[in-house]
Amino acid sequence: MPRTKTRFLALACAALLSACVTAPTNLSKASVAAYREAIELNGRLTVNYQKDGQTETLTGKFAWNQTPAAVNVSLASPLGQTIATISVTPDSATLVQGDRAPRVARDIDTLTAQTLGWSLPVSGLRDWLQGYATGADGRRFTASPAANTVTTADGWRLTFVSWQDPDAAKPVPKRIDVARVASATVEAMEIRIVIDPQG
Template sequence: MNKRLLAALAPALTAMLITGCATTTPAAVSQAPVAAYRDVIDLNGSLLVNYQKDGKPETLSGKFSWSQKGDLIDVSLASPFGQTLAQISVTPDSATLTQTDKVPRVAKDIDSLTAQTLGWSLPVSGLRDWLQGYATTPGGKRFTASPATNTVTTADGWRLTFVSWQDEAAAQPVPKRIDAERNATATTDELAIRIVIYPQG
């Protein structure tokens, strides 16, 4: 290519490079907090649980469905292939956990009931808030997550990270992935849960 032709093409090449760079600019991350809390929600997603059983590390993966209507919560846990593992129903007065071919178990505290029955504690009381991007801090304050403010330690010792969002640039983002971790204590084992919420609608 001779020098005159190269000089003639230079402006066009420069414009193409600038345009190409512009198209790869990442989308803006919303600074806005999550959408307003709703008393009625229906969600589906997946779980990856790392827990201790008889002093040995165990891993469990599966799917879940969550239906919440005020103080009433119904949770279904299933294997990765869709086989139902447990059904959980929570009311203000009691919690019931049902497994196939077993007598339903009833207790006041669903977190303790799942620990005794499943071998790991599903923090249903916390998930009521977490799935929508909310939590309660050790000082009793209400935490509201956003893509810019995505970590918190809860009043009951869970470390939450809202890792990703259904749409980070949305005016009111909705959580997509939540990582919850809890250290071992005198009364609880070490536990880590990765929660992925499927897009709604």
């Protein structure tokens, strides 16, 4: 994979996968019981984005390790070669790629802006992977097979396409499609996240 594409995949995923490291707010009692502060997930993702009028596609694997204090993500090529590691705490975001010096910034949005030249203003994938989001109206959204689509305040449209066990009391997402329409300040982007079955 060319180095420019590798960097883009790492940073696009970093912005999406590392998001905010704070606990969600406005959860109902039932949601609080279902939400987990510490999770480990593996999965795959595909990123489609526009560059010079052409659609570019990148694919990779991820390993997600979340605790109350940090999110650590390892990104790999489709063949399993590690591309980058990302660590996000309330105080900083760090990206490590191969033998390059680590890049550090105060948050993931700043890190992507410094490295890509534009920001991916996403906050919330910590919630999305568990089937939650904050809608454009500021209300807490709990995804289910019957209510599977929401648009966030920062313009991302989430569709929870399939579930690990759709009959569970609080289903866990299996596939999430994320899309953002291009505007004067942001590029169009589509991301498909597939979470591996949890053992």
